[in-house]
Amino acid sequence: MINKEKMCIQSRQLIAADTIEMVLKNRRVSQAASPGQFLHISVPGHTLRRPISIADVDKDAGTTTILFKINGSGTERLAAYTEEMHLDILGPSGNGFPTATASMEDHTILLIGGGIGIPPLHYLGRTLAEQGKKVIAVLGFQSKSHVFYEKKFQQFAETFIVTDDGSYGNSGLVTDLLDDVTPFDRYYTCGPMPMLQAVTSKLAHKDGYLSLEERMGCGIGACFACVIPEAGTSGYRKICKDGPVFQAEEVVL
Ligand code: FES
DSSP, X not given: OOOEEEEEEEEEEEXXXXXXXXXXXXXXXXXXXXXXXXXXEOOTTOSSOEEEEEEEEETTTTEEEEEEEOOSHHHHHHHTOOTTOEEEEEEEESBXXXXXXXXXXXXXXXXEEEGGGSHHHHHHHHHHHHTTOEEEEEEXXXXXXXXXXXXXXXXXXXXEEEETTSSSSEESOGGGGTTTSOOOSEEEEESOHHHHHHHHHHTTTSEEEEEOOOOOSSSSSSSSTTEEEBTTSSOEEETTTTOBEEEGGGBOO
């Protein structure tokens, strides 16, 4: 079943360079969404909807928060929307991160995010911390002006910031820090493909899950615009329907 909903923009702000945060008032998604799921948003003048991960939900207030980077005509158009305007949205879509398994009790979790891959890890980390897990976050950005949500992550996680140019936090790549963090039981990661490749290869021996950011077509499993090779077979997985979250060894990056 395709769930469609009109959502009213309750707030919209530029929170870092080229990065917009929108809080969307809605009835259903805020009650049903789990960490790692995404919204598929219609943008006037564009045939394809834009998949945007859920950065947070507030069930009591009935709101869902999204963050996106302005990186093309579609997101530019979306960024021009202002408070009180409505967005046409499908979702919550896809399969999110596994969270509430009994075997994970007392676990230490490492979140590794890069750029606009960080928002889904925020909702995930907050959820895991509420379940009593210790959460560590390593978050990578281009530069100081791109950093967002540092304080929000600090509320539930031991947080490390890395910038490519060293203008804030540690200098370098998120993978440079992975040897120095507290031992952890499982990792979750989301970010650009080169980062995911580096993270999964460095942590090949660990239990891990990744979320794939991908330009999508239908967003509901009906086309093949978003496929990724499945490990150990000659088949493919659909990111929009089978993912966007996969076990690290399940797909070939
Ligand atoms: Fe159509 Fe995934 S976007 S199958």
